[in-house]
Amino acid sequence: MAADHTPSPSDGMNRRRFLTVLGVAGGGSAVLSGCSTDRIQKLVPYLIQDEDQVPGVATVYASTCTECSAGCGIHVKTREARAIKLEGNPNHPLNHGAICARGQAALQGLYNPARLTGPMARNADGSFSPVTWDDAIQRLTQHVSQAGARTAVISGAGVGTFTDLLEEWTAALGGRVVRHEPFDYEPLRAANRQVFGTDAVPAHDFGSAKYILAFGADFLETWLSPVEHQQGFAQAHGYRDGEMAKFVSLAPRMSLTGMNADEWHPIAPGSEALLALAMANVILSERSGAPADANALRGVLAPYTTERAARETGVGEETVRRLAREFASAKPSLAVAGGVAGQHRGAVEVCAAVNVLNYVAGNIGQTVRFEQQLATADGYAALDSLATAMDAGQVSLLIVHEANPVYTLPRSTGFADKMAKAGFKVSTASVLDETAAQADLILPNHHALERWDDLRPRTGVHSLMQPVMQPVFDTRATGDVLLQVAQAVGGPLAQFTASSFQAYLKDAWRGLAQARGSTDAEQFWVNALGAGGVFDSHAPATPITLAPGAGRVGYSPPEIDGDGELVFAPYPSPMLFDGRGANKPWLLENPDPVTKITWHSWVELHPETAERLNVREGEILRLSSPHGTIEAPAYIYLGMNPGVVATPLGLGHTAYGDYAEGRGVNALDLLGPPNGTGFVPYLSTRVRAETTGRYQKVAKTEGNPRQLGRGIAEAMPLELARRELSVEAAHYAETGAEHHEVNTEREVEAIAGFRESQQLKTQKGGYADEHPRWGMVIDLARCTGCSACVTACYAENNIPTVGQQEVLRGREMSWMRIERYFEGGEEPGEPLEARFVPMLCQHCGNAPCEPVCPVYASYHTPDGLNGQAYNRCVGTRYCANNCPYKVRYYNWFAYNERAFPDPLELQLNPDVTVRARGVMEKCTFCVHRIRGAQNQAKLEDRELADGDVVPACGQACPSQAIVFGDLNDPASRVSEAARNHRRYHVFEDLNVRPSVMYLAKVRHEREA
């Protein structure tokens, strides 16, 4: 029967496709097109083997992530000339080898089924039809020469050599470039201009902070440089040697960042500035040691008393004072503000106030590093003026590059209509998104993994990007397009003589080499390619003093329009970001870390609010503001200010491919126009909420949000952790209950003796001699629940995404899942605590799943793995019933044939079987990586060293919460971690002896 061997998705033709890629890799010049089966003869060229392509051996290229503006370094693992996985670049100064879920999902952007297969031009009837590149470039050339200075460019590309070219190219024409990113950091920059007289956005050093205050900035999710922040946060807040930083979050909604806080205060929306100023006031009036010029602010801050703060923010007066003292006494500390979630019309005030707070606490130059300037886009103002120009018909050629303003700007800005008035519209989108849909000509750009470029995400970081494989489709790097057009147009553009963008880039890097005193530019370039770029050590801190503007800090309640009774707080989805993730199934199915909802939009409201509106979870709510209406199912969430309703951004696409189109709602539809604020005020509308009476079951992967005291996610107070108490002892210490032995001496001995004798009876065959025992320790004090490991697992192990309907039946296949449990929060005044537990196969020593399998498909390997032989599995599913951790996943349908529509199947990892219908599957501890490392060691004729084996989840984890290794080797890192006093097993009473251990979370004693 077909399914006896587990076939690669929809067999035959894909095998050919795969070989085609092989061929192309060798063939070099040939271009791999969509779903061609006509190049089988290209098998031949592999006789002449490409020097860096060895079949069966992975080749890794260093590159740079372009999924957000942070610019993390990545390593692209390719097999047989296909990129199959993205991992962090260990040498990169920003992310040190880690990577987030969004970054890894770039792979599904590369292989996205919705990608344009070639250039397209709009016909008279408004439809698109494919054109040749020559034709396309010829058309563009013609319009460029006509438009000249009336050319405008909207670019979302990160700052780098390409944007340099773009700037010069456009400037040469006399046109203008607007650098637009939906989540620009304009308020932050405005505040810095005001308070410090600099336009820079500084880097933030969370790692060395001992006390962190977040005024709504979701620094672990989407704010500035999340991976870098998470690493720093784990370093500061992760418990080590009796020390850990304290983190207090002040925001109307408990985001993923808020969930990681020791204290979260659901302040009134828009009141952050007042709180910050009040704290600064307390610090200035109570303590000396603030910079001299800060004292000048006493007068300014005087009106912002703790009384007023308490009255208007909802945070107790004592608490405000306490937080201020704690913040000032911990050195260095760090306060952060800004970010979309809290971006109301008073956002600049907030950032300014927080600047002052940091200044008086002496954090500037310590944890706030202006010498490292982050590259950010132009503010909304620039785009707005361009829109006005287009509206006035002053733009006859508009080029949109790596931006989708039609979707990412609130409809009320009327951008789409204004853009429509531009003369000739060109898009370089590689997927037909909302903006491209309005274009007259589409010149699909190479995906970031298919082209040459570099990025300068911040001062001193020059991060290279290189093509890691032949383009999947007939696309062309926009850099090359610009140069070709330049040569065709001549005149003002004649200066651009570079033969290709690659040449242009190398040219630029020659300059870089000279600047760094390198004599051999070629070697410099090669080294840079290998390392992923050039990274300068930090420049010395430039002294920052208060600018006159600092005297103008203040607070006025931000204006929030609309007549509704609830404040609407849209926030960027940690998975879908600004919506660019919406066509990537990995991100759609990776549950939102807070709500655990997948695949659709929802409206979060506080239980009180829900009660007042009389809605249950899943009832479809209609939110209406003067500007629009959205309908989405309700999700009832304790982590809210009762006056607020929240909806994630990123869905509700009208274009952008089958995965995205018509899925969920776009929360921006409710927002009003910015009206003169230089940025988009996201939190600026009141909405009316009413039930529609319709119901839609919420597709969440969570069964029950409470752990019912079963000790799954353990935590202990810092004091007890300092006393090195075990989890059990900490419980007794906390509850005052007294400890009593369950078994008597004799019983304990008898049990041990029995275990001995049983052990002996297992020493047969392959089990007889010495073996490693693979194990894992997960430190819950470091885990932030970011879910990067989940996507890593999907990518590494060819896990199929099952889609909304199957998730509704609880059939998601996530071998690694992040369980999120709530503690407290039910009684008024009782603080709400969230805990995260990464749950994967525990590879039990006494695995309950094994003996119940009638055909030995589930069995124990000599090196302690809980093996699963897919080909032997008949699908009785008894193992899954008997698994206490519920980490076995069953192929109810042929998911392997549904989940990877062409060309997504090219992402599959050839080292891992693609499971057929009707078999059970589960985490293997990345057994292929273990065997790979063992073989490598054998080849190099050496013992396997600790750390040679890193499973995908551990590799990706930005918090380095996951340690993997051999438990039989007492010197290994995992053994050391296993000796930690915080170590515990989940469901220890079951005596299943798991190989996965957890280190209890440590929390500061909470004061409400």
Place this chain on the structure above:
Amino acid sequence: MANPVPGVLGSFVHIDAATDAIRALKAKGYADLTVYTAAPNHEVEEAMEHPVSPVRLFTLIGGLTGCAAGFAMTFWMSNDWPILVGGKPIASIPPYVVIAFELMILLGALSTVAGMIILPLLRPTRGYMYDPRFSDDQVGIFVPCGADRAAEVQAVMTRAGSVEVRHETG
């Protein structure tokens, strides 16, 4: 009915008549009688004085074989392909008892049936006279004998009170 065996067949409505006939015939030295009844009948059994059927031996041997086979199979297979599951011994007795027990019952039952089929065949009755009424409400007694003694047998049966006596002359 291939080449019929010569003999006398008597039919009886009354059970005590049939048993009288059996005893009388036995007294006259006719050891080889075949008695047909529609249901097992104690009085006939007593009259015939059969020893207890050896079919139980089949049951015993079959049962023991099954039990042994069960343990042998499970242990051999576990050791032939040793796989560790759930930290339990490669071959462990308690779970295998179930298999052994079931096989004991299975083989025991099958060999019993075999006994029930084989034993009657040891003494073939092909060609013996038979009458459909014996499976209904009459008792039949067949005495294989040559023409010479037929008269005597018929006499005995009639005296005992048979409702009908027939004679088959081969």
Place this chain on the structure above:
Amino acid sequence: MATVAHEHAVPTQTHAEVTRDVIATLGKPSRGYVLMFVGAVILFLIGLATFVALVKQGLGLAGYNPPVMWSVYITTFVFWVGIGHAGTLISAILYLFRSPWRTAVYRATEAMTVFAIMTAGLFPIIHIGRQWVFYWLLPYPNQRLLWPNFKSPLMWDVFAIGTYLTVSTTFLVVGLVPDIAAVRDKVSGWRKRLYGLLALGWTGSDRQWRHYSRGYLYLAALATPLVLSVHSVVSWDFAVSIVPGWHGTIFAPYFVAGAIYSGIGMVFTLLIPLRKVLKLEHMIQEHHFDNLAKLTLLTGSILAYAYAMEYFVAWYSGVSWEQTTFYLRAFGPMWWAGWTMIICNAFVSQLLWFKRIRTNVTALFIISIFINIGMWFERFVIIVSSLRNDFDPYAWGQLTPTWADWGVLAGSFGWFLMYFLLFARTFPIIAIQEIKEMIPMPRKRPGGSH
């Protein structure tokens, strides 16, 4: 136990009448019969179609919702295995107890057993993910010498169910042979030839009877421990696991009692209409049902005790997940199923304390329907309401069965009834020879019977 001496324990008929009446049931089928048979076939076809869909597209068509990995199919499997037990109990155990009243009903119940097991046997195949490799569960020699895992309760099932099917089939056939011979001697034409073939040359000679009676006794003696073992093994499918709500030492006796309870329920459901259709009221009489009803009362009360015990132990153990499971079983989202099982089994059975109900055929029929429903739900509750909320709260999920579940369930009833009705038409549904064994033959000297 149920060896009740009863005034009309012995049918007041002659041997000839018995033969006539029983063989009369093999005559021309009545309209009622034909209707029932057609209905059964239709149900079967529905099930068949569903099964084909499952094989073509996957088990996902059914309402499985992890962590509920077993649901309606395994429920129905256990249900049918249970049905079988009453048959063997009546035919074998009561035979050893020499309780005369069993003779009238045991042939029908024995047949019910065989067909119930035939039905149950289908489910392990239907419910596995790759139905086409179900034979991997058998220890057959194969070129890679891969053997099955005899530690798995599912392997015990394979052997228990296999043995049970074989043994009860032989038991039925052996019992049939003399009756087939009786039929052979009454009918004519092709039927005579057919039955003659099936009678295996049975003449009812003293020698045949001698080995037959002995052998039959030993078969009964073997079937008795077998019937107890089979449902114990089935119960261990659950008890051996660690799932809260399954992991209980009480399970084996609890399941055996339940099996017999449900089995007798099915006997009522089948025989009450059947004896009407086949006009056997004078042979299968009220007092037979009365005795069966007493058995039902006994087993039903054992169940009531078992239910109580489960809750008590869960509370007494102080184990949080045990307590949660049983709390939710009564008051969780599946409370309706939980209470259906308790009411239909523990409470309804108590009505049988009243003789007026025990001897009222209509009442018994209605009660039997409750019993069938209740016992199906017992298995459904044990399986689903334990799985849906076990150790890891994050992974909890709620099951919602779909057409694919109900289709196969319906099909199983069709499959079973189809065979049962065919049997009732083709073979004596009443054991002719055993009835005759109880009716003294006429004697020329009145009295003198021993």
